[in-house]
Amino acid sequence: MARASKKFPQTAYVAMKNSLQMEWQYVHRTVSDAGTFFDGVEEALASEFLPSLFGVDEDITCKYRKLAELRVRHGGLSLSNPATNSKECYKSSTLYCSHLLSTLRGRVQYSPVDNLECQSEVMPEYWSRIEAAYKAKLKSEVDRFPQDTQRTLKRANKTGRCLSVMPSHVGRTILSSTEFRDALIIRYARVPSNLPTSCDGCGDSKKFDANHALDCKKGGSVTTRHGEVRDELKDLLAHVFSPSRIRCKPMINSAPMRANGTKTHVPNASYSSDFLNADCGDLLIRGFWEGSTDTVIDVRVTNLDSKSYKNFPPKKAPERQEKEKKKKYCKPCENQRRHFTPFVVSTAGMFGFEARDFLKRLAKLLAEKWEKPYSILRGFINARMSIALVRATNRCIRGSRIPVSNMSNRFRWEGGAGLRLLKSDN
Secondary structure (H helix, E strand, O other): OHHHHHHOHHHHHHHHHHHHHHHHHHHHHHOOOOHHHHHHHHHHHHHHHHHHHHOOOOOOHHHHHHHHOOOHHHOOOOOOOOOOOHHHHHHHHHHHOHHHHHHHOOOOOOOHHHHHHHHHHHHHHHHHHHHHHHHHHHHHHHOOOOHHHHHHHHOHHHOOHHHHOOOOOOOOOOOOHHHHHHHHHHHOOOOOOOOOOEEOOOEEEEEOOHHHHHHOOHHHHHHHHHHHHHHHHHHHHHOOOOHHHEEEOOEEEOOOEOOOOOEOOOOOOOHHHHHHOOEEOOEEEEOOOOOOOEEEEEEEEEOOOOHHHOOOOOOHHHHHHHHHHHHHHHHHHHHOOEEEEEEEEEOOOOEOHHHHHHHHHHHHHHHHHHOOOHHHHHHHHHHHHHHHHHHHHHHHHHOOOOOHHHOOOOOOOOOOHHHHHHOOOO
C-alpha cells in the first residue's frame, strides 16, 4: 500500500480508509483486546504509509500521526491507530448490540422493538462523548505547534472535503498525485515540495512560496481560479435549471455617470463597451430563491493566509468579504427586484455563510428533482466543489505565469493589417 501511495496517493488513501481499515475494525469490534496484534500495522502506517502519502522522506509520526487519527470533519484523516483503537471499537459494538447479547445469554427474550429502542437510547449519548473527545484531542494536538501553524490547523475541521470523495472518472473526482498532495500539505500548513525559488511572473525580486502563488495576479492564475469555481457552480446549477434560466455576467450597475450627466464610456460606443464599464455579477439564475425572481451570484475565492487576513480569525474573513459585496451590490439588485448572494470561499475549501446556504438550497432543489435523499445530494455537491477548488488552487501553485507574448518570437500583426498579403487573386 505504501508503494501504491507514492504514485496514486488519492486512490491508496481511499482504499486504506474505506476498505483495509474497515477489515481490522471488524476484528476490533468482535474480539476483545485485539489491539496487541496490530502493532506492526501501526508501525507501517506511521513510518511508511503517511510519509508516502505526504510525499516526504522524513518521519512525520511525532507531529501528524495523532492528528491523522481524528476524523476528517475534526481536522484529521480518519486513519485510526489499530493498536489503541480496539478497546473503543469493542466498547461501541457491545453497547450497540447490548440487547442481542442479553438475548444470547438467556437474560431476556429477543424483541425487534426493544433492540431498536436500545440502539436509539445508547448510541446518541455515546457518540456525543466521542465528538467531545475528538474536539478536545484536536485542541490539545494543535497547541503543540507554532502559532502560525496553529491558525491553519484550527480551520482544518472546516476543510478537507476532497478527502472524503471517492475517485471516479465518471464523477470527474480523480486528482493527480500533485493535486492531492498539495491540498493535503496546505491543509496541515506544510511547504509544498519542488517549488521554484522565484516567481516567473514577478521576476527574481519576489520569493516564491505558497502564499505568493495564491495571491500573485501575474499570468492570470487568480482569474482562472475564479473562473473554474464559477464554471463548476454553473455546471451544478445546470442539473436543476434549464439553460434559458442561467446567464453569465449579468449586469448589476450600468456604466457610472459623470458630473455632466454623460456615461464614462466613449460616446456612440457599442453595447459591449458599455458592458465592460459596468458592474457585473458572475451568474444569474431565474427562480432560485423565489419563483419568477432573478438571483445574482458573485463569486470570490480568497486566500486566508495572505497578509490582509493574517490578523483575522478564519471565520471572520469570509464574513467581512460577504458584507463588502452585499454593501456594494444588494441595493442595486433590490431596485431591480433581484436577490443577491455573495459566494465567498477560501482556497483551502472553507465556505462563507451565504455560500453554505446557497449550496444547501441547491442540494434541496436537486434532491427534489432527482428524488434522492438530501444528505446524498449535499455530499455530491460538496465533493464537486471541493475537487474544483483543489484543482484551481493547484493551478496557482504549479502553473506558469509567463505571458504568451514572451514565449513566441514570431512577428505579430496588429488589427489584422497583414491579412491582405494572404489574399488570393483566384
